[in-house]
Amino acid sequence: MALLKVLLLLGLGVSVNSDVSLQKRILGGHNCADTERLYHVRLEGSNGTQTSLCGGSLIHPQWILTTDTCWKSETGWINIAKIDVHQGPSRWRAFILRKDPVVYNPEGWSHDIMLLKIRKVANAPLAPLPDCSYRLKIGDTVQLAGEGATTTGPNNLQIFSVAPAKHLQCVDMPVVEASHFLPTYGHVFSAKAQNKDVCYGDAGSAAVFNGKIYGVISPGVPHRACESAASIVDVCEYMDWIRARTGLK
Template structure:
């Protein structure tokens, strides 16, 4: 919990007073195909003063995989809405309110930046994302796909904007793996990068896909300027046992 509070204070959760904000965005990407990422979920956490938005993936009819700092777990939070069928935009979206606490992952008393959310009602009309084949781990140079719903532009000197605009179409971008299997204080990660391409705050929690399977969850270790450093990704294979056990027993 202490880690979450620090991250939220640093602005890794996206929130603004009296408005909806989506700050992390895919840069240098293109419209995702209407037939892919149907499992993409938009998550909104509402307090008295703000709403925070990020992404997630439906990996089971009743479970969403996302990033820990997606959620405002601190004082003043009222509820958490999940919006399904947000892609393609022609779909008739639905929403549910999360009522159960998120399932956190802890290791050596540290909370990692990956969580599971349980929906009150199973979803029967959305295809679920495929979990990775962890017998075939990512290698340096592999191409993965990131996605997000935010604005695609930057400000002067490529400074990240706080426009709050949601893209008219879910954005996808291909990036190459530059680092694999690194342990950090907030969890197990790999890193991806590509010239003039990036992901920012509002994409946090969205899936990183390889061979149509979710190998990662977008994390945040970033500067105020776009395309200056690789994107950190939570390595789903490092958590696959916890994910499967949680889904099976709760």
């Protein structure tokens, strides 16, 4: 499935924005305020020689909301969740993820959304879930965030493997395509702004509107920065599933 998603992205045929600076945060963003996104979770995978990086959101004392590719199932890999990462290394709490992820796959293939169960944590800020009586429309501004690369490589190529950003990055982007169903991805909406983008490592982090999580950044990141809109999983389409799995009201 991952290969199919890459092929779909390559087939979009969009042009590269040659004006993008090689020194951009989450590309084109800024340091998130210290009071923002205290529910952000860093998801790390390692097999001793390779590492992976994703984001997630603590929505319940035992549950993390993220995207389906942020789980390394291959032999030898260890998956770790770190909460309180936005408050600095002295506050981190790390959990080895021992339970299999819960994925949404009613059609027999996984949508780009996943729940991870951890040992119950106390005194951890939880992410506010969306008010789905309001559905995002074109022109609404969402805030994206993540700890992925804050620069691009030559010719604006995305950087695949980097250490987490020193500070959680936030960026505001308007919705350019309302929620729709996209095969191999699920229910998604899109956001795009000039010289702004998400990077490898930002997948799974939240897209926020009015202080609530309305989306999860999809892992479908193009090879070159700012060449297409960021794809975001529409959380409202999965709220019944999230409530049933987590027990949230």
